[in-house]
Amino acid sequence: MTDVTLSSKNPTAVKAEALVVATAQTSDGVAVVSDQLPTDLLTQLESLAPQLGVTGARDEVRKIPAGPKLAAEILVLTGLGERAEDGTFAIETLRRAAGAATRELAGIKTAALALPASDDAEITAVTEGALLGAYAFNQYRSAGKSTAKESGKDPVGAIEILTPLHKNAKAKVAAERAEILAAAVHAARDLVNTAPNELYPATFADAAKAAAKDVRHVRVTVLDDKQLASGGYGGLTAVGQGSSRGPRLVKVAYTPAKPNGKVALVGKGITFDSGGISIKPAAGMEAMKSDMAGAAAVLSTVVAAAKLNLPVAVTGYLCLAENMPGGNAQRPADVITIYGGKTVEILNTDAEGRVVMADGLASAIEDGHDVVLDIATLTGAQMVALGTRTSAVMGTDAVRDEVKAAADASGELFWPMPLPDELKTNIKSKVADVANSGPRWGGMLNAGLFLQTFVGDHPWAHLDIAGPAFNEGGAHGYTPYGGTGVGVRTLLGFLEGRAKVS
Numbered sequence: 001m002t003d004v005t006l007s008s009k010n011p012t013a014v015k016a017e018a019l020v021v022a023t024a025q026t027s028d029g030v031a032v033v034s035d036q037l038p039t040d041l042l043t044q045l046e047s048l049a050p051q052l053g054v055t056g057a058r059d060e061v062r063k064i065p066a067g068p069k070l071a072a073e074i075l076v077l078t079g080l081g082e083r084a085e086d087g088t089f090a091i092e093t094l095r096r097a098a099g100a101a102t103r104e105l106a107g108i109k110t111a112a113l114a115l116p117a118s119d120d121a122e123i124t125a126v127t128e129g130a131l132l133g134a135y136a137f138n139q140y141r142s143a144g145k146s147t148a149k150e151s152g153k154d155p156v157g158a159i160e161i162l163t164p165l166h167k168n169a170k171a172k173v174a175a176e177r178a179e180i181l182a183a184a185v186h187a188a189r190d191l192v193n194t195a196p197n198e199l200y201p202a203t204f205a206d207a208a209k210a211a212a213k214d215v216r217h218v219r220v221t222v223l224d225d226k227q228l229a230s231g232g233y234g235g236l237t238a239v240g241q242g243s244s245r246g247p248r249l250v251k252v253a254y255t256p257a258k259p260n261g262k263v264a265l266v267g268k269g270i271t272f273d274s275g276g277i278s279i280k281p282a283a284g285m286e287a288m289k290s291d292m293a294g295a296a297a298v299l300s301t302v303v304a305a306a307k308l309n310l311p312v313a314v315t316g317y318l319c320l321a322e323n324m325p326g327g328n329a330q331r332p333a334d335v336i337t338i339y340g341g342k343t344v345e346i347l348n349t350d351a352e353g354r355v356v357m358a359d360g361l362a363s364a365i366e367d368g369h370d371v372v373l374d375i376a377t378l379t380g381a382q383m384v385a386l387g388t389r390t391s392a393v394m395g396t397d398a399v400r401d402e403v404k405a406a407a408d409a410s411g412e413l414f415w416p417m418p419l420p421d422e423l424k425t426n427i428k429s430k431v432a433d434v435a436n437s438g439p440r441w442g443g444m445l446n447a448g449l450f451l452q453t454f455v456g457d458h459p460w461a462h463l464d465i466a467g468p469a470f471n472e473g474g475a476h477g478y479t480p481y482g483g484t485g486v487g488v489r490t491l492l493g494f495l496e497g498r499a500k501v502s
């Protein structure tokens with residue numbers, strides 16, 4: 001990962017390949033947001049802005065030669081948009097502008113960021129954004145990691161964040177936390193981007209062991225397909241039986257010495273979702289390699305919590321299976337028994353996520369936790385309701401609101417959704433305790449209500465990240481094409497909140 005340091009160098013004198021400075025939109029044009037650059041340079045940049053195509057808008061990044069006044073070689077202008085009424089910029093705006101800039105720095109070795117960074121919150125935002133934007137997934141390019149090709153460049157090698165607080169202890173802690181968090185998000189993105197012929201339940205379990213190796217107080221245990229079948233995990237067994245690659249349930253447990261409570265995180269890990277016998281249309285099916293993004297977020301979060309020494313116990317449950325239409329695949333009309341004894345009538349084998357999650361949730365509840373969160377690319381209906389950038393959160397009122405607050409603070413977009421009792425008729429089965437699919441309308445809520453069946457009234461929240469987990473469009477802000485790592489920041493923020501209350 002990109003190396004990051006805090007420094008108090010003057011932006012004019014810093015010897016980096018690139019110097020990044022922010023621009024803003026003002027009532028009479030563009031302002032360069034810096035009180036340390038020479039005034040004649042600022043005046044020149046502001047008056048030439050129209051010719052340079054610089055407007056100061058958010059997500060706008062322009063690179064120009066630095067000129068004789070600066071020690072850097074190029075100057076990178078990243079837009080912050082308009083100032084808020086109090087004259088500041090929102091923290092998420094800073095995060096995005098830093099990320100949009102570092103995304104444009106791929107292929108460059110050294111950069112200095114002279115962005116607003118005069119308190120902990122700003123330093124956190126700039127460091128997080130810069131590192132989140134400095135991501136590339138070039139594993140499958142035959143030319144190797146560093147090619148001259150636009151698409152295959154390595155992320156910027158090292159960044160210096162210019163701040164008057166470079167020696168401040170709290171600022172250093174903030175930067176170190178940002179590094180751990182960004183590494184966690186990158187790891188989740190890598191798993192999502194890995195091709196499904198390489199990442200399947202057994203290799204995902206290996207990846208979990210590798211990620212937890214040498215991390216203090218973390219233990220990984222794996223139940224394989226035989227253990228799942230004999231242990232009564234009927235959901236994972238049924239969904240996994242159509243694939244030649246058997247399912248796994250991976251528990252990643254972080255147990256610090258004196259924990260303030262115990263949290264369970266359950267993640268959907270369908271390493272490829274073909275739909276099974278209720279097969280999906282060919283168009284767009286390739287995106288279903290991302291159907292394990294929930295499990296990836298859970299794994300990354302537990303490891304990050306351990307690296308941050310958070311005083312809260314966390315167990316991640318990775319519900320791993322490949323949903324394939326092989327000769328032994330489950331059929332619509334099958335009735336299966338979830339861990340703990342509840343029965344499910346399978347009406348649609350493409351509603352497989354909730355079936356594997358039911359095993360994970362039942363198991364987490366049995367193990368005894370103060371609160372259970374689950375995260376899954378669960379429904380296409382999530383995207384119909386909220387689009388591809390906003391995730392949904394449902395659950396018991398207090399936990400749902402706690403997740404929403406953690407999301408807001410972390411800069412991830414989540415929106416609360418209801419679980420109306422009267423929709424329960426949608427998932428009634430004529431033969432079993434519950435059916436795995438119902439009418440199209442309210443599809444995201446039907447899935448949430450299905451999960452609720454296995455949670456009862458235990459404190460719980462369900463995060464549906466179907467759209468935001470995988471960016472099929474162009475990169476924006478600190479978000480790359482492909483796996484986004486969504487959920488890690490919200491889950492980690494939630495755990496940090498729990499760690500504080502004893």
Ligand code: BES
Nearest residue numbers: 348350351353377378379380381437466
């Ligand atoms: N993995 C999908 C949901 C999904 C769709 C995630 C698109 C990301 C992008 C899930 O397993 C699924 O297929 N859900 C069905 C449920 C239906 C059959 C009740 C859906 O949403 O169409």
Ligand code: MN
Nearest residue numbers: 273350351352
């Ligand atoms: Mn499906």
Ligand code: ZN
Nearest residue numbers: 270273291353
């Ligand atoms: Zn799925």
